[in-house]
Amino acid sequence: MNARDDILRRVRSALDGVSPAVEVPTAPRVRPRDHADLVDLFDERVADYRAVVTRCSSDDLAATVAAALDGARAVVPPGLGLDVAGAVVDDPSTGGHSAAELDAIDAVVTRAAVGIAETGTIVLDHRPDQGRRAISLVPDLHVCIVDASQVVADVPDAIALLDPARPLTWISGPSATSDIELDRVEGVHGPRTLHVVLVG
Amino acid sequence: MSGTFVGMPAFPSAAREALGDTQLRRNLAHATRTIRDKRAQVVGEVEEWEELRLAGAGVKEAALRDLATHLETLEESLTRAGATVHWARDAEEACAIVARVAKSHDVDEVVKVKSMATLEIGLNDHLEREGIAAWETDLAELIVQLGDDLPSHILVPAIHRNRAEIREIFRRRMAAVGRPAPDDLSDDPAALAGAAREHMREKFLRAKVAVSGANFAVADTGTLVVVESEGNGRMCLTLPDVLVSVVGIEKVVATWSELDPLLRLLPRSSTGERMNPYTSTWSGVTPGDGPQEVHVVLLDNGRTRALADEVGRQALRCIRCSACLNVCPVYERVGGHAYGSVYPGPIGAILNPLLRGVEDEQTASLPYASSLCGACFEVCPVRIDIPSVLVEQRAAVVDSHRSDRVPKAEAVAMRAAAWTFSDSRRLRLAERASGLAGRVLGRFSRTTLPGGRAAAGRLPGPAAGWTGARDLPAPPEESFREWWDRTDGGRADGEEGRS
Numbered sequence: 001m002n003a004r005d006d007i008l009r010r011v012r013s014a015l016d017g018v019s020p021a022v023e024v025p026t027a028p029r030v031r032p033r034d035h036a037d038l039v040d041l042f043d044e045r046v047a048d049y050r051a052v053v054t055r056c057s058s059d060d061l062a063a064t065v066a067a068a069l070d071g072a073r074a075v076v077p078p079g080l081g082l083d084v085a086g087a088v089v090d091d092p093s094t095g096g097h098s099a100a101e102l103d104a105i106d107a108v109v110t111r112a113a114v115g116i117a118e119t120g121t122i123v124l125d126h127r128p129d130q131g132r133r134a135i136s137l138v139p140d141l142h143v144c145i146v147d148a149s150q151v152v153a154d155v156p157d158a159i160a161l162l163d164p165a166r167p168l169t170w171i172s173g174p175s176a177t178s179d180i181e182l183d184r185v186e187g188v189h190g191p192r193t194l195h196v197v198l199v200g
Numbered sequence: 201m202s203g204t205f206v207g208m209p210a211f212p213s214a215a216r217e218a219l220g221d222t223q224l225r226r227n228l229a230h231a232t233r234t235i236r237d238k239r240a241q242v243v244g245e246v247e248e249w250e251e252l253r254l255a256g257a258g259v260k261e262a263a264l265r266d267l268a269t270h271l272e273t274l275e276e277s278l279t280r281a282g283a284t285v286h287w288a289r290d291a292e293e294a295c296a297i298v299a300r301v302a303k304s305h306d307v308d309e310v311v312k313v314k315s316m317a318t319l320e321i322g323l324n325d326h327l328e329r330e331g332i333a334a335w336e337t338d339l340a341e342l343i344v345q346l347g348d349d350l351p352s353h354i355l356v357p358a359i360h361r362n363r364a365e366i367r368e369i370f371r372r373r374m375a376a377v378g379r380p381a382p383d384d385l386s387d388d389p390a391a392l393a394g395a396a397r398e399h400m401r402e403k404f405l406r407a408k409v410a411v412s413g414a415n416f417a418v419a420d421t422g423t424l425v426v427v428e429s430e431g432n433g434r435m436c437l438t439l440p441d442v443l444v445s446v447v448g449i450e451k452v453v454a455t456w457s458e459l460d461p462l463l464r465l466l467p468r469s470s471t472g473e474r475m476n477p478y479t480s481t482w483s484g485v486t487p488g489d490g491p492q493e494v495h496v497v498l499l500d501n502g503r504t505r506a507l508a509d510e511v512g513r514q515a516l517r518c519i520r521c522s523a524c525l526n527v528c529p530v531y532e533r534v535g536g537h538a539y540g541s542v543y544p545g546p547i548g549a550i551l552n553p554l555l556r557g558v559e560d561e562q563t564a565s566l567p568y569a570s571s572l573c574g575a576c577f578e579v580c581p582v583r584i585d586i587p588s589v590l591v592e593q594r595a596a597v598v599d600s601h602r603s604d605r606v607p608k609a610e611a612v613a614m615r616a617a618a619w620t621f622s623d624s625r626r627l628r629l630a631e632r633a634s635g636l637a638g639r640v641l642g643r644f645s646r647t648t649l650p651g652g653r654a655a656a657g658r659l660p661g662p663a664a665g666w667t668g669a670r671d672l673p674a675p676p677e678e679s680f681r682e683w684w685d686r687t688d689g690g691r692a693d694g695e696e697g698r699s
Contacts, residue, residue, distance in 0.1 A: 004275075004287040005498045007449065011268045014508035020257040024258035027461040029250035042215060045474065093489040099405045099439045119475035132489045133438040133480075137431065156460040164421040164456045165281070167486050168351075170479035174429040176348035178471055179340035179356055180363055183236040188393050190398060190431025190478060 030118055030154045038117040042151045043198060045120025049173020050186050058199055061145065064149040065109055068143045068195045072106035075139060076130025082145070084109050090135045102138035108191075109143045111135050113168075114158045115198075117149040122196065123158055124145060124169045133167055142191040144171070148200035204302060204325070204328035205350060208540030215534040224360055226339035228535050229265035231359045232526045238472025239523060239579070246468070249552035255461035257583040260517035263419075264507065270419040270452045271498065277422030281484025283494040286455050291321035294446055294499050298411060299330045301444050301495055307332065307408050307474040311443075312428060314338035314434045315413025315498055316354065317446045317521055320541040325410065326640050333375075334411065335403050346373040352536030352544060354522035360535050371629050374399050400432065410436035411493070414447045416462060417518065419495075420455045423483045423497065425467060427476050437480050441674055443491035450507075450516040462519060465581035470521035502555030511592040512554040517582040518547055524576035524586060530569055538564060546576035550589040558597045571612040624667035649673055 001009070004183055033041075047053045056064040063083060074087040075097065087109065090096045097105075113125040122144055124130045136142055162168055176189030186192065208214060218224060242424045263270055288294035298318075302310055310327065312318065314332050324334040324345075336345045344351050345356040347369040351357030358366070370381040370392065379402055381395045386503055412433070414424040424445055426433045431534040437443060453459060467476040485494050507513055523533045525545030536544035540562050543551045549566040558564040567590050576586040601608055607615075620626045638654075654674040659667040666672075678686075687694070 002287075003289045003293060006289055007287050007498070007504065008268050008271065010500065010504035011271065011507065015267065016267055020262075020269070021256065022265055024260045024262050025251065025254045026462070027255035028251040039618065046399050048474075049477070062220060076301070093634050096488075096537055102403070103405060109498045116475075121475045126486075133434070134490075137438055156457070159460050159463075164418065164423045164477050164481065166479040166481050167490060168479075169434065170475070170481075172473070172475040172477050174477070175429070176477045177339045177393055177430045178235075179338070179343070179358060180366060180392055181431075182231045182238075182356060182359070183389050185389045187390070188397055188430035188432070188532075189337070189404070189435055195505075 006109040039148045051173045053196045055198045056190045074107040075105045079128030102177040107141035108139045113145045116158050121172045125166045139195045143195045145197045210562045214538035218534040218538045232532045235526045242468045256465045259458045266328045273419040281422045283484040286497045294321050295326035309333040311407040312411045313412035313436045317413045397496045404435040409442040410440040412445045417451045429477045442493040444495040446497045469523040471579040474637045506554035523579040527575040546586045553593045564597045634675040638675040638677045
């Protein structure tokens with residue numbers, strides 16, 4: 001018997017006589033709040049991870065992003081929809097930048113798919129306004145533009161909006177570790193600085 | 201370049217050695233206290249935490265009870281999404297599959313995301329024997345690997361090391377396997393993390409094949425989930441051309457939306473954060489983004505054995521958060537190595553016997569590595585009743601010795617007790633003897649219990665093991681039956697007023 005059939009047979013025999021029906025209690029939801037409060041909470045919770053949060057209007061977006069980059073050379077996804085001075089575009093149709101090329105670039109500017117207020121999390125689903133996973137990973141500074149309208153209350157709201165067929169990256173603050181004496185240190189392998197630009 | 205748990209002594213002797221290491225005890229006490237406080241704070245923020253635990257336990261329990269169906273669905277979804285699915289009955293088969301994939305790409309190294317499943321199957325040693333270096337990329341795993349050491353915690357494998365020890369390991373060992381640590385490396389955690397970043401980056405940039413585990417596998421969408429902090433996971437899951445994920449069959453949840461309670465429970469229970477820095481999810485191959493060849497190895501290695509255990513089955517709900525380790529008074533004092541397994545602490549004390557059986561002495565000692573205080577059950581995000589399973593596993597250990605030619609002292613004592621208690625004359629004789637012992641002890645014992653009752657200290661002979669760490673209260677001078685006869689059940693003179 002091959003391994004697959006053998007394992008499935010063992011599973012069935014282990015569960016012989018066990019009823020598969022179990023009632024799964026519904027996970028509790030946070031109480032609904034006013035959307036403006038959610039955006040404030042998102043701001044506060046993202047900052048709590050020692051990420052930088054700047055709020056601006058859509059008119060000031062280009063200037064705010066330029067200030068966040070502070071002269072750093074950036075890579076941008078093809079569908080960013082914003083002019084970033086001196087930025088190189090990562091075009092997946094021509095294979096995109098190699099990991100080594102990305103390693104030589106200081107920063108990346110992307111948009112996001114969803115922001116989660118309760119946990120201060122940004123989710124990227126790597127559509128053309130966010131680009132391939134590699135570009136938001138290798139450079140050391142990630143400037144991430146989140147529109148206030150993209151902010152939802154909690155994890156279940158985000159899960160309902162996201163498409164699991166796409167690769168997803170959930171980001172809560174800069175790369176960090178607690179591996180040394182459980183002391184949290186920001187900045188290991190992912191971007192050491194996360195700068196969230198919250199629009200609207 | 202790694203130690204092995206094979207041949208570890210049973211828990212009592214390993215624990216005795218660990219307890220003698222004051223540096224280890226200091227490191228552990230500091231670390232577990234820190235993480236306990238952080239967890240308590242973020243769990244306290246969630247008003248309906250108990251309801252969330254119920255939901256999390258429900259999702260995992262439902263998935264386990266219909267596991268065969270979900271595994272078949274998972275296989276279908278993964279295949280549809282462009283992944284290749286493999287099945288492995290045991291560690292040997294799983295290691296062979298990973299090695300075969302790596303060799304088909306002519307590589308002599310792979311980068312690894314921290315994964316309990318690959319530790320459990322001893323993948324690194326297997327790959328090394330096949331001429332492939334497996335680089336651990338998680339900071340704590342790197343510390344363990346460079347130090348030729350063993351992991352001692354599920355979440356923080358190097359929890360037994362302090363910053364000064366880590367600096368020494370980096371300075372002595374990094375150069376031999378890649379970029380050396382800077383000469384002026386300090387023991388500041390930020391500087392140590394920086395050295396790890398520099399050391400690992402060249403490996404990430406050149407790696408062709410990565411190996412991961414998965415925290416969850418979603419059956420209906422074929423999605424794997426990796427929860428991490430440092431970004432080493434993202435590096436491994438994104439940059440190489442080929443990705444092999446070794447996934448225990450118990451990692452399955454039925455639907456995408458059922459990830460919800462689990463993704464809320466895990467980070468708060470594990471690192472004591474509202475959310476961990478990075479969570480990656482992927483479903484097979486995404487053209488033009490990330491690895492273009494994706495393999496998933498579905499691993500049994502004892503899980504179906506555990507699944508067949510009516511009481512122990514719930515241990516398979518475990519999401520490896522390690523909250524039970526951090527609250528355990530036994531773990532806090534002896535550390536992880538004494539458990540002789542990659543799964544230490546309370547969950548390890550039930551999971552190892554469930555996965556492997558209690559035939560060998562080391563595994564059979566684990567269900568006793570607990571005071572049954574119940575703190576582990578209280579913090580478990582998926583409500584595994586660890587104390588109940590411990591008790592049941594102790595029974596399994598006793599049962600496994602029923603047909604021994606030379607019975608254990610405990611079995612002899614129990615048999616003698618049964619013989620005595622089953623006959624009233626024998627019991628009366630035993631009571632007289634015990635009353636006499638009580639009078640002797642009452643007069644001569646130098647040990648007294650709180651409240652003034654006399655007690656026996658260390659007894660000789662077979663009772664030495666029991667009394668070595670416990671005071672045995674002196675038996676009462678008069679048994680209940682003697683008292684009843686003497687006073688006519690309390691009705692005789694002088695006794696009525698006392699009832």
